[in-house]
Amino acid sequence: MTKILNSKNPYSWLESSLTTIHRADWYRSVQSVQGMAGATVLLDGREVINFASNDYLGLASDQRLIAAAVKATEELGTGSTGSRLLSGHRELHRELENAIASWKQTPDAVIFSSGYLANIGTISALVGKRDLVLSDQYNHSSLKNGAILSGANIIEYSHCDVQDLRKHLYQQRHLYRRSLIITDSVFSMDGDLCPLPALLDIATEFDCMLLLDEAHGTGVLGNNGTGCVEYWGCTGRELIQMGTLSKALGSLGGYVTGSLSLIDFLRNRASSWIYTTALSPANTAAALTAIGIIQQEPQRREQLWHHVCYLKETIQQRLPNLQLLPSESPILCFQLKNATEALKVGEYLKDSGIFAPAIRPPTVPTSRIRISVMATHEKAHLHRLLDVLEQVNNK
Numbered sequence: 228m229t230k231i232l233n234s235k236n237p238y239s240w241l242e243s244s245l246t247t248i249h250r251a252d253w254y255r256s257v258q259s260v261q262g263m264a265g266a267t268v269l270l271d272g273r274e275v276i277n278f279a280s281n282d283y284l285g286l287a288s289d290q291r292l293i294a295a296a297v298k299a300t301e302e303l304g305t306g307s308t309g310s311r312l313l314s315g316h317r318e319l320h321r322e323l324e325n326a327i328a329s330w331k332q333t334p335d336a337v338i339f340s341s342g343y344l345a346n347i348g349t350i351s352a353l354v355g356k357r358d359l360v361l362s363d364q365y366n367h368s369s370l371k372n373g374a375i376l377s378g379a380n381i382i383e384y385s386h387c388d389v390q391d392l393r394k395h396l397y398q399q400r401h402l403y404r405r406s407l408i409i410t411d412s413v414f415s416m417d418g419d420l421c422p423l424p425a426l427l428d429i430a431t432e433f434d435c436m437l438l439l440d441e442a443h444g445t446g447v448l449g450n451n452g453t454g455c456v457e458y459w460g461c462t463g464r465e466l467i468q469m470g471t472l473s474k475a476l477g478s479l480g481g482y483v484t485g486s487l488s489l490i491d492f493l494r495n496r497a498s499s500w501i502y503t504t505a506l507s508p509a510n511t512a513a514a515l516t517a518i519g520i521i522q523q524e525p526q527r528r529e530q531l532w533h534h535v536c537y538l539k540e541t542i543q544q545r546l547p548n549l550q551l552l553p554s555e556s557p558i559l560c561f562q563l564k565n566a567t568e569a570l571k572v573g574e575y576l577k578d579s580g581i582f583a584p585a586i587r588p589p590t591v592p593t594s595r596i597r598i599s600v601m602a603t604h605e606k607a608h609l610h611r612l613l614d615v616l617e618q619v620n621n622k
């Protein structure tokens with residue numbers, strides 16, 4: 228008989244693990260944002276200019292979204308009370324899916340309870356043990372974990388490096404049944420874009436599926452704001468697009484769009500869609516309203532890009548020492564020596580009334596300050612940011 232001699236507390240490793248995290252300056256904790264979402268928010272009761280939000284078009288505080296959410300809640304209730312296939316499906320869900328499909332000019336769409344769930348459910352439904360996933364090294368956590376969950380063989384290719392991707396496919400594609408390329412469209416912690424046309428060509432050449440994560444492209448890129456696919460002139464080409472309802476759309480939830488058979492397959496095989504509660508009426512109605520506004524009010528997107536161009540140009544002229552990472556989106560990052568430095572600068576910005584977070588490993592390989600621009604920022608907000616960045620630059 229084996230005796231269990233070890234009287235150690237099985238949970239004691241948690242404390243030592245936290246100590247290690249603290250030592251590296253990798254420790255994270257939440258801070259409360261108070262008041263209405265928007266271009267300015269309250270932190271510790273003090274107003275700061277918000278450069279930390281994914282609400283690119285300022286829709287999260289739009290009265291029409293709020294009214295739609297209230298109305299849906301009053302008519303249908305707070306919770307959807309069941310999964311889509313059992314008791315949770317409402318007409319409103321289908322209406323939103325139709326609106327997404329028609330906006331993106333794809334045959335069909337399906338909504339998930341979050342973008343994260345959309346990625347893990349879709350990837351794990353599409354590939355398995357006999358298959359190959361090729362993943363950009365800077366992909367979002369939800370893409371990476373979807374690939375791991377699928378059990379497929381995973382190759383990480385160098386960031387946006389088409390030659391490297393090609394090389395791996397040339398060497399390995401024939402060893403596997405199905406193959407799936409996964410990539411962010413706008414890289415969430417960098418702000419640059421994936422080379423979509425080249426990726427689509429490679430996918431065709433090597434008989435691979437392509438899943439494009441439009442979390443930060445939706446509502447932001449392209450003439451109609453549908454995302455990176457439209458921006459690159461690839462509308463209508465066969466691929467799998469996912470996105471979130473929680474960023475430019477100001478709500479909560481995720482979506483996948485593509486062919487009729489793809490969406491039908493996901494409704495039958497994506498566990499994170501089948502076995503979870505349907506999106507709440509409030510979130511569904513808010514997202515549906517947001518898509519209407521984005522289509523009717525292109526001036527929001529124009530304002531956003533106007534701000535982005537102004538900031539980029541002025542930073543390059545006035546603050547050449549700031550190491551701005553390459554960006555083609557409203558996400559602007561500048562690199563710092565290490566996590567300690569990034570935290571220091573983040574604190575300095577906050578003390579100066581600028582809310583822009585330090586992003587550190589393990590989220591990204593190198594520490595940085597991440598600024599995200601909103602259409603609803605005022606010129607004075609941008610000027611204040613530039614002044615404070617100048618102080619950082621001269622320190």
Ligand SMILES: *Cc1c(COP(=O)(O)O)cnc(C)c1O
Binds near residue numbers: 341367369442479480
């Ligand atoms: C935010 C994000 C997600 C997850 O979306 P949620 O709706 O917030 O779960 C997925 N992919 C990328 C690239 C993201 O930035």
